[in-house]
């Protein structure tokens with residue numbers, strides 16, 4: 001409980017939080033499962049990834065978080081566009097995630113439908129859902145896309161930070177003027193399957209093209225509002241309005257650099273200022289990544305900047321509520337994918353702070369439940385319906401695309 005919290009309101013928030021279906025749109029813990037043999041049963045509090053970032057996720061923390069459905073991110077780096085191996089990497093991550101479910105059957109269960117998520121809530125288990133991050137993972141094959149659906153993938157983020165053959169990314173040169181024709185075909189095939197299209201990381205034009213092409217609600221699995229923090233990773237107001245018409249959900253990312261412009265620029269300034277020292281440390285510890293991370297962390301701690309409070313998350317929720325309506329906003333933490341969380345949050349265990357802050361600002365229980373998970377549940381169920389209708393219509397037609 002925050003120091004200045006009202007104990008009665010806090011207790012009320014905890015009650016609402018416990019009852020709610022809570023869906024988190026994005027968690028990057030599968031990468032350390034593969035690269036560092038991380039097991040969700042381990043106590044990860046106070047522990048750090050290989051790259052020096054703190055862990056946010058483990059089974060005990062899941063329990064405290066109240067999360068019902070977690071999207072484990074099958075994240076594949078854009079560097080695979082040069083090196084190859086994107087699909088192989090995705091296979092490794094999917095297997096590592098499913099093995100965690102097999103290892104911890106009393107706490108975790110694999111889910112692929114909205115109905116299964118509601119069932120898991122009754123069983124007091126956490127649903128392991130999966131989303132692909134980086135559309136190049138399908139290696140330009142709709143055959144592969146369909147197989148990923150069969151393996152349980154229920155959303156695909158069309159790009160990561162780099163533009164590829166059929167979709168432009170937020171932080172790269174455009175090559176397709178948004179989505180190429182094949183990109184549009186990918187979106188339609190995802191609609192037909194019931195796999196949600198994710199516009200996090202894509203360029204603004206790609207977002208717009210996706211909204212034109214998609215027959216089903218879309219999501220931004222881990223993006224905040226550009227109207228509050230002007231960052232290309234965030235969703236601009238004109239797109240927010242269209243997401244509302246589309247029935248989709250923008251799920252707020254907790255990363256301070258996406259929540260707060262001031263933090264972002266302070267952080268960039270600090271990196272520029274400390275570059276000579278960081279370079280020297282990198283040279284000094286060039287054979288010991290762990291020691292370098294430790295030293296870099298110490299250096300940054302000795303040069304602190306203001307980190308925004310968790311209440312900033314609710315500023316973004318407020319903004320989306322104002323621009324697009326309460327039905328268009330959700331939660332997409334980016335746990336274990338970001339180097340830090342807002343002030344007051346150590347990991348997923350602190351998620352109920354968001355519920356408390358919404359209650360403190362006068363949100364009704366119904367609206368809080370929408371943000372925490374019901375909006376996503378509605379969009380997901382609607383995407384399932386679109387798939388049911390279209391599977392009859394389109395199946396067998398010429399949407400089977402050969403690898404370009």
Ligand SMILES: [Zn+2]
Pocket residue numbers: 133200201222337
């Ligand atoms: Zn991401």
